Amino acid sequence: MKFGILVNEGPYNHQAADTAYQFAKAAIDKGHEIHRVFFYHDGVNNASKLTEPPADDRNIVNRWSKMAEEHGVDLVVCVAAALRRGIVNENLASGFRISGLGQLVESGIQADRLVTFGD
């Protein structure tokens, strides 16, 4: 089955980014396809490569990048929400791309299920 995922909160402040990641990982492990992870609202902060958590904490941004690299998951950051919050190509972590909101609507159309994680 194809899943679309919408992440509406930034990393560390709210558990949404963690739950979304654990869900996506479990889905991939079960043989499902993650059609796209779309980052909206403060969720765009999941894509900042300037993030530096303490060494004993999980690295949320790198975790997403690794998922994109290993499983070809499409990580899309909403351009309007990103510009509002200072996320641009210069500080975008690997595996992420910036695009329009149409990518979210399209994920809703193409995926069998769209699951939202937020506050």
Next chain:
Amino acid sequence: MSESTGGIDMDEESSGTVKKFAFINRKAPYGTIYALESLEVVLISAAFDQDVSLVFMDDGVYQLKKGQGTKAVGMKNFSPTYRALEGYDIEKLYVEKESLESRGLTEEDLIVDVEVLTAEEMATLMDEQDVVMSF
């Protein structure tokens, strides 16, 4: 339109598929950005020719309150956009009766025409959707 839709060519990738999309608005405007950014998704969805419904319940009904004036707080008043939705062929706006009444509001207080549904009717509407987006 291609920039706002993320460069997607609707004719090739998404034509033919019409899904029932519901946007569930349960948050008040201005206190957080969710209402405004939700409206931005709704406007983009119009370009995809889907069957779009907007649901306002809980504090989301405050998004439609008449008389919003944001000059003093220095924020953009986006409430007139709800009146413009008709021009985008987004005409299915639903408000939950209980949410409206418990906030001391009536349909007269809202800036657009809506269909008021009971919780039970709203539950049926939600159940019929293919994609439910909540902000």
Next chain:
Amino acid sequence: MLHIVNKSPSERNALDSCLRMAKKGSTILLIEDAVYAVTKGSTVESKMKAAMAKDIHVYALWPDLEARGMQDTVIDGIKQVDYPGFVDLVADNKNVQSWL
């Protein structure tokens, strides 16, 4: 339909709104801070039992229960799932709504 709730029932009204909209035969999954709603002896217990009596299936995400130390006081009848079980619930229901 699968309803996902992630808010503590004593802080926000998401669970109440969800319970108002959940139809007979539907499923509710409690995750994140919403797992506090499954606690025996809490004021929410009667609501959860009423929902289950209406043939609404209630699940809680056990990694979230365990993270919060709430795994030993779960109301009878509430089922627990892990992340793969969460994926199955989404796959098995034709649509999903997150009560943010």
